[in-house]
Amino acid sequence: MHERQAPITPAQPADPPPPQTRVDNAVRAITDHIHGQSLKVGDKLPSEARFAEWLGVSRTVIREAFKSLSAMRIIEMRAGRRAQVCGFDGSVIALSLTHALRTEQINPQQLWDARRAVETRTVALAAIRRSDAEARRLLALVAQMHDCVDDLARMTEHDIAFHVAIAEASRNPLFPVLVAALTSAMRETNPMVWRQRRDDESRQEVVHAHEAIAQAIADGDPEAASNALARHFDLASQGLVMAGFN
Amino acid sequence: MHERQAPITPAQPADPPPPQTRVDNAVRAITDHIHGQSLKVGDKLPSEARFAEWLGVSRTVIREAFKSLSAMRIIEMRAGRRAQVCGFDGSVIALSLTHALRTEQINPQQLWDARRAVETRTVALAAIRRSDAEARRLLALVAQMHDCVDDLARMTEHDIAFHVAIAEASRNPLFPVLVAALTSAMRETNPMVWRQRRDDESRQEVVHAHEAIAQAIADGDPEAASNALARHFDLASQGLVMAGFN
DNA sequence: CACAATCAACCTATCATACAAGTTATTTCC
């Protein structure tokens, strides 16, 4: 009779841990190299052949290891030149989330809630830390949104740009990345929500919500910014329900 | 004289977009297949050979595409059996963040701030939505922390488990993933912070902060939970400064 | 000497083939 707390995460049927392949080892060796040599963004890695020799495996193995790291945007590969350490962006996270959405492991509602958590902080920080140029830029972005309430694609891009711009003004490089990832993962579901707002008035309402956020940030009022953001997200949530997500 | 708004993101030297390789195409074809066939977690993919035939490329190309997707945990590969669609977990995000930390694209302070943003919401939601079993579990986890203030490794694992458990109680599957990712990315820097707290008293202080959070959640008091969390993060921030990050 | 064209060396992208080893479905034997 084994005592054990009911685990929240239902102990998976526990496939025995997949045996480490040579590619796995190579991946570790390569990341260790990057870390060990303190390589920074843009630094070049040794060639595939070199690693193959060092690790005593075929180039095939190194190739797959490189590709793995390239997929995770840890390195960047291009024909002819040596791989180099890659800059940090949200695309991996975005892809991961997109896949989770498509396979119904999470739903849009939950994604919006995560955005709410993150952006509640970014707007507040932005209101405090934004530069004047950033304030102007936010207002300009909102102005542009007015012009494309009927162009779904452009609207979406402006929307993403707006929220990322706020995150940038928060002066924490992690936030633009997270916001970009969470937002762009919604690219596939957002159109359905937007289509719920048929009349112009209803659409302008959304733009006005953005306007209020931009204004509050420009005013340097974190409280007002949070409130405006909350209103924006409530609108979105309302749209989600109308579109049949819940 | 070209007019243009000063871009916040310093327009990179703009390498021309890397030409699409066959592997890139294969990756897209495979994800399209998953999406198109509405494959769900655990579903099997066609064999590498099949894809190679369909796309008219060598198995090498498909292999690297598979490995890419496997690195992003979109599929899972194991010798002998066909690849299957993979479940969503935070390990990709965690790896991405770890790499960003190591290459000094972000710093621990910023990571903590992102956690603060996310967890401020998870504790509040947990206080509202937690089941009784989850409340008991949280209190039990804290109790275990008392016993290992001198065992850095166990402490770290308990700490992560605690915060993830809260995120699970928030009933949004995205949150455990995000929290796990953000938390475990700190595995490398946390020890340095912890070592700043030499005396037992100072360490118990940290445990007590956790205790307060768990109690507030058990009491179903979101306000108190947020406050307790804020206190916990202030303590951590203080530790970061002592350890020389800022 | 500066500068541009040329070339050699190196590197990645892809292919074809081969074989070992792990999994799964089938068949065979008791």
Next chain:
DNA sequence: GGAAATAACTTGTATGATAGGTTGATTGTG
């Protein structure tokens, strides 16, 4: 009918070859 042997398939790795991109050195020229 059930268990063991086996066939068919699949992934993991190796080898060797070639095409095409990149880079830096060389060379020729104004």
